[in-house]
Amino acid sequence: MKPRNAFYAQSGGVTAVINASACGVIETARLHPEAIGTVYAGRNGILGALREELIDTSLESDRDIAALRHTPGSAFGSCRYKLKDIEKQKAEYERLIEVMKAHDIGYFFYNGGNDSSDTAYKVSQISEKMGYPLTCIGIPKTVDNDLPITDCCPGFGSVAKYIVASIMEASLDIQSMCESSTKIFILEVMGRHAGWIAAAAGLAQRHGEDAPQIIVFPEVPFDQARFLQRVDQVVKRDGYCAMVVSEGAQFADGRFLSDSGVTDAFGHSQLGGVAPMLANLIKQELGYKHHWAVADYLQRSARHIASLTDLEQAYAVGQAAVELALKGHNAIMPVIKREQDQPYRWSIGEARLADVANVEKKMPRDFIREDGFGITDAARRYLAPLIEGEAFPPFVNGKPDYVKLRNVLVPKKVEKSFPV
Amino acid sequence: MKPRNAFYAQSGGVTAVINASACGVIETARLHPEAIGTVYAGRNGILGALREELIDTSLESDRDIAALRHTPGSAFGSCRYKLKDIEKQKAEYERLIEVMKAHDIGYFFYNGGNDSSDTAYKVSQISEKMGYPLTCIGIPKTVDNDLPITDCCPGFGSVAKYIVASIMEASLDIQSMCESSTKIFILEVMGRHAGWIAAAAGLAQRHGEDAPQIIVFPEVPFDQARFLQRVDQVVKRDGYCAMVVSEGAQFADGRFLSDSGVTDAFGHSQLGGVAPMLANLIKQELGYKHHWAVADYLQRSARHIASLTDLEQAYAVGQAAVELALKGHNAIMPVIKREQDQPYRWSIGEARLADVANVEKKMPRDFIREDGFGITDAARRYLAPLIEGEAFPPFVNGKPDYVKLRNVLVPKKVEKSFPV
Numbered sequence: 001m002k003p004r005n006a007f008y009a010q011s012g013g014v015t016a017v018i019n020a021s022a023c024g025v026i027e028t029a030r031l032h033p034e035a036i037g038t039v040y041a042g043r044n045g046i047l048g049a050l051r052e053e054l055i056d057t058s059l060e061s062d063r064d065i066a067a068l069r070h071t072p073g074s075a076f077g078s079c080r081y082k083l084k085d086i087e088k089q090k091a092e093y094e095r096l097i098e099v100m101k102a103h104d105i106g107y108f109f110y111n112g113g114n115d116s117s118d119t120a121y122k123v124s125q126i127s128e129k130m131g132y133p134l135t136c137i138g139i140p141k142t143v144d145n146d147l148p149i150t151d152c153c154p155g156f157g158s159v160a161k162y163i164v165a166s167i168m169e170a171s172l173d174i175q176s177m178c179e180s181s182t183k184i185f186i187l188e189v190m191g192r193h194a195g196w197i198a199a200a201a202g203l204a205q206r207h208g209e210d211a212p213q214i215i216v217f218p219e220v221p222f223d224q225a226r227f228l229q230r231v232d233q234v235v236k237r238d239g240y241c242a243m244v245v246s247e248g249a250q251f252a253d254g255r256f257l258s259d260s261g262v263t264d265a266f267g268h269s270q271l272g273g274v275a276p277m278l279a280n281l282i283k284q285e286l287g288y289k290h291h292w293a294v295a296d297y298l299q300r301s302a303r304h305i306a307s308l309t310d311l312e313q314a315y316a317v318g319q320a321a322v323e324l325a326l327k328g329h330n331a332i333m334p335v336i337k338r339e340q341d342q343p344y345r346w347s348i349g350e351a352r353l354a355d356v357a358n359v360e361k362k363m364p365r366d367f368i369r370e371d372g373f374g375i376t377d378a379a380r381r382y383l384a385p386l387i388e389g390e391a392f393p394p395f396v397n398g399k400p401d402y403v404k405l406r407n408v409l410v411p412k413k414v415e416k417s418f419p420v
Numbered sequence: 421m422k423p424r425n426a427f428y429a430q431s432g433g434v435t436a437v438i439n440a441s442a443c444g445v446i447e448t449a450r451l452h453p454e455a456i457g458t459v460y461a462g463r464n465g466i467l468g469a470l471r472e473e474l475i476d477t478s479l480e481s482d483r484d485i486a487a488l489r490h491t492p493g494s495a496f497g498s499c500r501y502k503l504k505d506i507e508k509q510k511a512e513y514e515r516l517i518e519v520m521k522a523h524d525i526g527y528f529f530y531n532g533g534n535d536s537s538d539t540a541y542k543v544s545q546i547s548e549k550m551g552y553p554l555t556c557i558g559i560p561k562t563v564d565n566d567l568p569i570t571d572c573c574p575g576f577g578s579v580a581k582y583i584v585a586s587i588m589e590a591s592l593d594i595q596s597m598c599e600s601s602t603k604i605f606i607l608e609v610m611g612r613h614a615g616w617i618a619a620a621a622g623l624a625q626r627h628g629e630d631a632p633q634i635i636v637f638p639e640v641p642f643d644q645a646r647f648l649q650r651v652d653q654v655v656k657r658d659g660y661c662a663m664v665v666s667e668g669a670q671f672a673d674g675r676f677l678s679d680s681g682v683t684d685a686f687g688h689s690q691l692g693g694v695a696p697m698l699a700n701l702i703k704q705e706l707g708y709k710h711h712w713a714v715a716d717y718l719q720r721s722a723r724h725i726a727s728l729t730d731l732e733q734a735y736a737v738g739q740a741a742v743e744l745a746l747k748g749h750n751a752i753m754p755v756i757k758r759e760q761d762q763p764y765r766w767s768i769g770e771a772r773l774a775d776v777a778n779v780e781k782k783m784p785r786d787f788i789r790e791d792g793f794g795i796t797d798a799a800r801r802y803l804a805p806l807i808e809g810e811a812f813p814p815f816v817n818g819k820p821d822y823v824k825l826r827n828v829l830v831p832k833k834v835e836k837s838f839p840v
Contacts, residue, residue: 010596071592072593073589077599078596079600080597080600080601081600161818164819168820168822169492169718169722169724170717172491172493172494172822173434173720173721176493177434177494179467180467181499276693293713293715294695294713295713296590296711296712297590297593297713298589298713300593301589301592304585304589305724309818392812397808398581398584398729399585399624399807400589402588
């Protein structure tokens, strides 16, 4: 059997370990030259396929590909681009198949979240319909941890570890000074729709009641009076209050706290910032001096404090994607299966893309304490293993030694360009 | 000679490595039982001396004291409390001497910045005047790097390393997505009066022009038109612009950018946030999608990515403080002397507290590039060695294993309390 080429692309927001999945795909493909020719990576994700901007990864050295394991961001570029509905806009899918065909691509690996599973699924359908043999495999990735079926999502564990270390450290800082200075520290974390990342901060507690003493979840409608009362209680008890708030925190009516009417000097509504909003509220109502931090991209790109568990899983799903493809599986996604909590054991399973596509996994309600300000033991059991182990990148001259690939595009073969 | 006890206190904002200085003091004192009895630590800094709240560090195990090397924050508590002028308010100084006397304290170690040097200096004067023999030694500490005479300040190198790694990582993130999504990333860093921390971000560049493409210094009056023009140029050239802005950034008339009229829903002026302010400005004027982060306390408590050079210097100044005291030096501060840039070599020197007190070291003007948006080679030569080397803390269950001391207070001996 003549080997066929493979296409690999990353999609959506990147993570500290998505390149480890790329590394898993490429290294595993290189072990099977009898079946897989060249791995082409989409420049800027799926846009690279539509525009026929394909990166020839065979021009990258083994050493540079191995360095993807410790390099955050997206080595080939990613994008926010959702393919249109297959019925309404068949042209995009046909274009994809046309490009795949032109480069003799027999394997389609798509590394992303919910939308990407949907895309990979549709590509598998259209290729079948068009009679073009293409093995389509999704590879899970998202810091939001919201994919179904898989026990967790590669990318999440590293954000969780970053948030745990960061709030532990900042809490020690504020605690040091609280007697005569700042009493409130607020760290804003990602998670527009679910409180997975905020929940992880609960792992920073040694005992049930220490810092962070308050977590504000998107799942719990924000009640200003109860919140202020709790802040005040904690400051009176501990001398300070360290808290972690989700960017998705919202009022009972569904309005985000971050949309609550902050305007700038010109009267324009100012975007975002739950942390400054709550800090100001506390200052006005309780008079406490505050500090706040917004981690934003720092959290999801913090490869320097990635979770080894997360890294290994990110690599493993990339590796498994290729192995499953070679076994002839199609329209599936390798997933993480939890075998045991403590000591943690996991393995790779598989899910049908049809079952993953567009399904969002919510955080179980029993992960949030009844008072709404912290996590339960069930949450701890689930979360704790995901931050286990360290995987520091190499450092040169005191800086993380992140790789920059050559990213050489292969010559185009399709005559027409595609407007995207 | 009968051994005498020692007093040690931390002052002002804490750092990732101030406890390493405490470790240096206590471990070195333990090596000299013939001269130093117990090291008492002030609970919440100098307040502990005024209130006679002295922590008996002899009750802490060698192992826990050693763990201070890798624990951020202030192990005994710190404070923002400046002693009043010695002429106007002699009572405070007399109280200090009274407490020292009651506990047979012959060594006064004060770990802090400019104000603290001033306090230590005054204590040395008053003790002399009152005929109470007290050896007063300052120990340098500040993330702001603004102490004179010493080549650098313990605490700064670790913040610098954190900022370098963070902006490198976030830049990879934004670069990954810029083709179809966010084009602007702004990281706000500390440094109200000088741009040392902002300047450190320049080390993240591999070449002169890559990320962070713009640094906004407090030393360079903010010119909105020039700034916007540069942002636009960079986005058009690179596809994205990652920048680091100092919280101390200001207009030509001295107003801080963070005070530029942002109000909340209630019309109250909102504190802080240069990053969101600039992000909004860019959005309004250039229309680019943005993300921003404010590192705040995360940066100065990030022991998980401390600089080994910084850590070693923090320990060394603590150790030297005790050794110099035992040699009979008084009213001095051990300082870092740079012997050579590359390879970096340093040694410990000493400065008179009188020369350190209340003097602020500014960043040399020739550290800032002529266009005002980056650093020069001179700055690179100075900064690069300070972030060298890694000193990861131990981790247990995926979390940094920071120590919590017992912090047992010794019984009070002075009859009167002191209102503070």
